[in-house]
Amino acid sequence: MDADTDQGHTTSTYALARLRAYIDDASRQTGDRMPTERQLSEQLGMGRRAIRRALEVLEAEGRITRRQGAGTFIGGAAPAPAGDSIVDTTNFFEIMEVRLRLEPQLAALAALRAKPEHITRLYELSDRIAQCLDADEGELWDGTLHRQIAEAAGNALFLSLFDIVNRVRQDAAWQAVRERARGGLAGHALPVAQHRAIIDAIAARDPQAAAEQMRVHLFMLQEKLIRLGSADLSPTQTGRPDQPAHA
Numbered sequence: 001m002d003a004d005t006d007q008g009h010t011t012s013t014y015a016l017a018r019l020r021a022y023i024d025d026a027s028r029q030t031g032d033r034m035p036t037e038r039q040l041s042e043q044l045g046m047g048r049r050a051i052r053r054a055l056e057v058l059e060a061e062g063r064i065t066r067r068q069g070a071g072t073f074i075g076g077a078a079p080a081p082a083g084d085s086i087v088d089t090t091n092f093f094e095i096m097e098v099r100l101r102l103e104p105q106l107a108a109l110a111a112l113r114a115k116p117e118h119i120t121r122l123y124e125l126s127d128r129i130a131q132c133l134d135a136d137e138g139e140l141w142d143g144t145l146h147r148q149i150a151e152a153a154g155n156a157l158f159l160s161l162f163d164i165v166n167r168v169r170q171d172a173a174w175q176a177v178r179e180r181a182r183g184g185l186a187g188h189a190l191p192v193a194q195h196r197a198i199i200d201a202i203a204a205r206d207p208q209a210a211a212e213q214m215r216v217h218l219f220m221l222q223e224k225l226i227r228l229g230s231a232d233l234s235p236t237q238t239g240r241p242d243q244p245a246h247a
Helices: 012-024 037-044 048-060 092-113 116-130 135-152 156-170 172-181 189-203 207-228
Strands: 064-067 071-074
Touching: 012 037, 012 048, 012 156, 037 048, 048 064, 092 135, 092 156, 092 189, 092 207, 116 135, 116 189, 135 156, 135 189, 189 207
Parallel strands: none
Antiparallel strands: 064 071
């Protein structure tokens, strides 16, 4: 057995979850140099093979940069040309198709696995959204609430998938599209009430209701995007829908 690659008995998926947590630690910043594979293996108690595979995934996602002879650094390399970005090959409608299949399942799992502190945090975030004074702030805390539900689901791989979708929504190339989709807080009360219904179902430990309430919430957004013609928008197209589209 190769001691350099087989130290430890953890899977690559578990190594990926641990390295995500390592990178996301508040004390670390973009550009920080990471320990070597051997050092990570010793610090985290995992085999180097699992570490190496997890680092390959993080590099492919743009979470880290590996430079020959220099080491591994937190954060992506220089942005790829616009034509290589997934933003140029997708649209809001495709994003919603993925969200409608992913997030109801996350809500259902959260109803089964959320810890009391998760539920408390969800109610706090719901109250924070209700108090938002502009669409930009509402979108910020809205995304935080949806990610908290994904975290409460207790599934690292599902959380990774959620983060991939969420990064597409947050990509700088979509900023102009989101600005056109805003327009104040018109219709703000309905999403707030829907969020509350989702959280109530999670708190009641009712996975079917949690999933259904999440579907209702996302279907409302999808229908609004279709109605406003936003499903066909790309970051280079013009037009300004007159209502916000955060969910």
